[in-house]
Amino acid sequence: MLHIDEQFIVDNFDDALANGAIRAYYQPVIRTLTEKICSVEALARWQDPVMGLLSPFLFINVLEKYRLIHKLDLYILENICITYNEMKENGLPLHPFSINLSRLDFDEIDMLKAISDILRKYNVPSKAIHIEITESVMLDNTAYFRRIFDSFHDAGFAIFMDDFGSGYSSLNVLKDYSFDVLKIDMRFLSDIGSRSKKILASVVNMAKAIGIHTLAEGVETKEQKTFLRNIGCEMLQGYYYAKPMDGALYVEYLSETGFQVEDPDEHHYWNEVGQINFLSPDPLNENDYTEAENGDYGFVRENSAPLALIEQSDHHVEMLYRNQAYETNLQKLGFASSKEMIKAINETEAAYYPNMDEQVKSSIITGNVVKEDHFLNGIYFTYFTKCIAQTDSKVMLAASIQTYGSDVDMSTNEMFDTYSRALIDTFDHITIMDPERNRVTARVYSKQGYSPDYSNMPLIESINRFAADEVAEEERLAFLDFIDPPTLRDRMAKISSRYLQGTFRVKCADGTFKPKVIRITKLYLDLDVKGSRELFMLTMQSISDSGN
Numbered sequence: 001m002l003h004i005d006e007q008f009i010v011d012n013f014d015d016a017l018a019n020g021a022i023r024a025y026y027q028p029v030i031r032t033l034t035e036k037i038c039s040v041e042a043l044a045r046w047q048d049p050v051m052g053l054l055s056p057f058l059f060i061n062v063l064e065k066y067r068l069i070h071k072l073d074l075y076i077l078e079n080i081c082i083t084y085n086e087m088k089e090n091g092l093p094l095h096p097f098s099i100n101l102s103r104l105d106f107d108e109i110d111m112l113k114a115i116s117d118i119l120r121k122y123n124v125p126s127k128a129i130h131i132e133i134t135e136s137v138m139l140d141n142t143a144y145f146r147r148i149f150d151s152f153h154d155a156g157f158a159i160f161m162d163d164f165g166s167g168y169s170s171l172n173v174l175k176d177y178s179f180d181v182l183k184i185d186m187r188f189l190s191d192i193g194s195r196s197k198k199i200l201a202s203v204v205n206m207a208k209a210i211g212i213h214t215l216a217e218g219v220e221t222k223e224q225k226t227f228l229r230n231i232g233c234e235m236l237q238g239y240y241y242a243k244p245m246d247g248a249l250y251v252e253y254l255s256e257t258g259f260q261v262e263d264p265d266e267h268h269y270w271n272e273v274g275q276i277n278f279l280s281p282d283p284l285n286e287n288d289y290t291e292a293e294n295g296d297y298g299f300v301r302e303n304s305a306p307l308a309l310i311e312q313s314d315h316h317v318e319m320l321y322r323n324q325a326y327e328t329n330l331q332k333l334g335f336a337s338s339k340e341m342i343k344a345i346n347e348t349e350a351a352y353y354p355n356m357d358e359q360v361k362s363s364i365i366t367g368n369v370v371k372e373d374h375f376l377n378g379i380y381f382t383y384f385t386k387c388i389a390q391t392d393s394k395v396m397l398a399a400s401i402q403t404y405g406s407d408v409d410m411s412t413n414e415m416f417d418t419y420s421r422a423l424i425d426t427f428d429h430i431t432i433m434d435p436e437r438n439r440v441t442a443r444v445y446s447k448q449g450y451s452p453d454y455s456n457m458p459l460i461e462s463i464n465r466f467a468a469d470e471v472a473e474e475e476r477l478a479f480l481d482f483i484d485p486p487t488l489r490d491r492m493a494k495i496s497s498r499y500l501q502g503t504f505r506v507k508c509a510d511g512t513f514k515p516k517v518i519r520i521t522k523l524y525l526d527l528d529v530k531g532s533r534e535l536f537m538l539t540m541q542s543i544s545d546s547g548n
C-alpha cells in the first residue's frame, strides 16, 4: 500500500492548493424515480506529480490533525463556485452541490461566515450548496452543534447526515438534530442479503416517518438499485451510475451521457413526492403520525398496500412507480399490465375515463384522499387518489386500487344482481341511443309502459314519435331541442360535461303527465366494434317519491 507520511502532506498542502493539484471531483446523485441528476457531491482529490492521485483517506486525517482541514473545505467550496458559474455561463442546467465538512472546521473558524463570504464573492445562492456532515461530528456537544445547524438552516443550506449507520449513536443523532437528508452508505452492509434488505427498508421507513429524505450512496449494482427503488429510497449515488470525475470531465459527462439534470424549480415537487412511504400499509393516509397509536408504524410489511405514483401533465400521463400489489389489481381489471393501461390512456381521447378524470380533479382541489367506486370490464373497484405534489405544469398522484372480484366477499354476479335491482328501482326508463347510426341501440328496460316500437325505428323518427305521443304539448319543442341527437356531443363538450339534464312532463302508465328528470349521459363502452363508442344513455327518473 502506498505510504504517504504526514510530513509530506503538511509540507506540500499549501502548494498543492495554490497550483491546483488539489481539486474537487464530482459524483452525481440520481433521483431514483426519474433517474435524473438532482445534485452532485464534491470530493477532494490530490493529484501529486510523483505520488499520483491521492484519495481523501490519505490526507483528510492529517489535515484534521494539523488543523488545516477548514482550508481544504473552503477551497473545495471555491472550486464548486467556479464550476457552478462555468455551468451557468455555458447554459447548462444548474443543480445543487454537496460539500463535506469536518467537525474540526467548526472549531477553527466561523464556518457559516466563511462559507457565506465565498458564496457572496461568487454570487452563488446558499440553496445551491448542501452541507454533508458525518454523524461522528455530533457525538458530543449536542447543544453547540444544534445551534450551528440551526444557523446553517436559517441561512438556507440543506444539511445531509453522511455515512448514516457507520457510527454507534445514529439514533441519538437523529433524535437530537434536524437533518434534511439521510445518506445511507451501502458499503456498511457487507452484502445485500435479506437481513440487510430488512434493515435498509426499516431505515427508509423510519426516515419517512420523521420527514427526512433518503439517499443511498455506494450503490454499485443493478440489484441494489432495484431494491432501493422498491422500498422508496429517493436518491442514489454510486459507481453504478458514475464514479467521481474531475470538473472538466463532469461537464463533458453532463453534455454527453443520457442523464438529464432535474429542473431546480422542481426540487420541492420531488421532495414532496419523496415523502410517500412505499412500505406503509396505508400510504395515502400516512401523514398524521401523531394518530398512529396502534404501534403499527415502522414495520416493514411483507404485503404493502397497492400503490402507484402517477404523474399527470397537460396531455400526458406517466406511471413512475407501482408495486406488485397494484399491478396485480390492475390485471384483475383486465389490463395486461400497468404499462398497457397508461398507453391506452395516453393514446385515447383525453376523457376516456371521465369518472377517473373527475376523481383526479377533486384530489387536486381538496388535497385529500378521494375514494370512489368504479366499474370497468365487469369488475367493481374502489380507486383511491391523493395529490401529493404539484408544480404549475404537473401533478403527482398517489393511487391505490381495491378490487372486488369473485375472490372477495361478493361474487360479481351477486353484485350485479343487487345493484341492477337498485338501478331499476331508481330509474323509470333506460334507453341507449346511437346518433351516428341513427339507431336505438337498446331499450334496457321501461317501467313507463312505452311501446317497444320506439326501439324498432330509426332514432330520429323514434324521437319525433315519442315527443308527439308522450311529451306534454307545451314542452314538446323544448324537449326536441334538448334531445337533438346530432348535436349532443358538441353541447356536452361546450359545458365540459358528460351529460345533459332537463325536466319534462311525460305521459305515465296511467295516461297522466308527470315531470321527470331526463338525463342523457355519454357512455364509454369498449365494445371492440368500430365506431360503436359514442353512445348515449337516456334515463328517466321520477321527481317525487310517489313513483310513476
Ligand code: C2E
Binding pocket: 027, 042, 043, 044, 055, 056, 057, 060, 069, 072, 073, 076, 100, 101, 102, 132, 162, 163, 187, 217, 218, 219, 220, 237, 238, 239, 240, 244
Ligand atoms: P463520503 O463523503 O461518504 O464520500 C463517499 C465516498 O465513497 C467517496 O470516497 C466516493 O468516492 C466513494 N464512493 C462513491 N460511490 C462509491 C461506490 O459505488 N463504491 C465505492 N466503493 N465507493 C464509492 P472518497 O472520495 O475517497 O472520500 C472518502 C471520504 O473522505 C468521504 O466520504 C468524506 O467523508 C471525506 N472527504 C472527501 N472529500 C472531502 C472534503 O473535501 N472535505 C472533507 N472534510 N472530507 C472529505
Ligand code: MG
Binding pocket: 041, 100, 132, 162
Ligand atoms: Mg459525503
Ligand code: MG
Binding pocket: 162, 163, 183, 185, 217
Ligand atoms: Mg458517505
